[in-house]
Amino acid sequence: MARILDGKQIAADIQQEVRERTTAFEASGIHFQLTVVLVGDHPASATYVRNKQRTAEKVGLKNTLIHLPGDVSEDTLLAEIDRLNADTEVDGILVQLPLPSHISEQVVIERIAPEKDVDGFHPMNAGKNFVGLSAVWPCTPAGIMEMFEREQIDVAGKHAVVVGRSNIVGKPMAMMLLAANATVTLCHSRTQDLAALTRTADIVVAAVGQPGLITAAHVKPGAVVVDVGMNRVDGKLMGDVAFEEVAPIAGAITPVPGGVGPLTVAMLMKNTVRLGCARRHLS
Numbered sequence: 001m002a003r004i005l006d007g008k009q010i011a012a013d014i015q016q017e018v019r020e021r022t023t024a025f026e027a028s029g030i031h032f033q034l035t036v037v038l039v040g041d042h043p044a045s046a047t048y049v050r051n052k053q054r055t056a057e058k059v060g061l062k063n064t065l066i067h068l069p070g071d072v073s074e075d076t077l078l079a080e081i082d083r084l085n086a087d088t089e090v091d092g093i094l095v096q097l098p099l100p101s102h103i104s105e106q107v108v109i110e111r112i113a114p115e116k117d118v119d120g121f122h123p124m125n126a127g128k129n130f131v132g133l134s135a136v137w138p139c140t141p142a143g144i145m146e147m148f149e150r151e152q153i154d155v156a157g158k159h160a161v162v163v164g165r166s167n168i169v170g171k172p173m174a175m176m177l178l179a180a181n182a183t184v185t186l187c188h189s190r191t192q193d194l195a196a197l198t199r200t201a202d203i204v205v206a207a208v209g210q211p212g213l214i215t216a217a218h219v220k221p222g223a224v225v226v227d228v229g230m231n232r233v234d235g236k237l238m239g240d241v242a243f244e245e246v247a248p249i250a251g252a253i254t255p256v257p258g259g260v261g262p263l264t265v266a267m268l269m270k271n272t273v274r275l276g277c278a279r280r281h282l283s
């Protein structure tokens with residue numbers, strides 16, 4: 001039976017470290033601030049945003065929520081981002097995705113000042129990361145890399161197969177693994193014979209949004225399996241990995257819930273402090 005990688009516990013450890021940093025800065029009168037922008041009333045997004053706010057509070061970050069109606073115009077949202085970019089009190093800006101279909105996510109992401117982009121989605125930050133310059137990485141893959149490090153899962157020289165090519169998870173995940181000297185294969189919806197590829201992997205990261213896509217037939221015995229999927233099926237949360245059949249053969253596996261999700265939120269806190277320090281020339 002696989003070792004269960006406890007994302008909740010690792011996230012709690014990261015949060016504790018962030019709390020210690022913010023406490024130290026507070027003693028010098030420095031308070032970092034995260035602002036989250038939520039558009040509309042998407043129930044899952046509202047839950048994630050509440051969770052981010054609660055966590056920010058817990059780790060000692062000032063946090064504000066800008067909640068705009070679902071029919072807000074793109075121009076109004078962009079004007080709000082301009083205001084936050086200019087606000088010297090704000091260290092990190094996050095626009096919760098997905099956005100309503102009348103708003104271009106790409107235009108919105110590009111409007112956030114790169115130095116306040118806690119998600120690491122701005123093309124400037126993505127490009128910097130691509131060429132090996134230091135910028136914040138998107139929170140989900142960054143959380144997974146932290147988990148590997150803290151769980152002593154050495155990725156150097158290993159074959160990592162990432163399933164999913166989104167800008168938020170799949171692509172940056174592949175880049176981060178590559179930067180850590182893994183040999184990386186990036187698979188997607190048009191990949192032929194996915195199972196033949198994943199079966200050669202020492203590490204599988206599933207991030208496609210297809211419940212139960214990765215089965216026992218996709219996994220080499222002893223492989224590390226990371227499940228980024230968060231699919232609602234009949235009101236129940238399901239990952240992209242068929243946990244019950246994969247766990248008995250994997251070496252280590254993340255559960256859903258309690259795996260990658262909490263790590264994403266913890267890394268958001270860490271990224272906020274990092275950007276706050278960089279902007280204020282603190283170490």
Ligand SMILES: Nc1nc2c(c(=O)[nH]1)N[C@@H](CN(C=O)c1ccc(C(=O)N[C@@H](CCC(=O)O)C(=O)O)cc1)CN2
Nearest residue numbers: 048094095096097098119139237257258259261262264
């Ligand atoms: N601007 C962003 N938007 C979105 C991101 C992101 O990183 N930045 N990622 C996802 C959603 N997300 C964070 O925003 C997120 C999703 C889920 C969780 C989480 O902790 N999930 C729990 C289960 C919660 C449940 O029961 O529904 C878990 O896995 O244990 C955290 C963050 C899309 N949008």
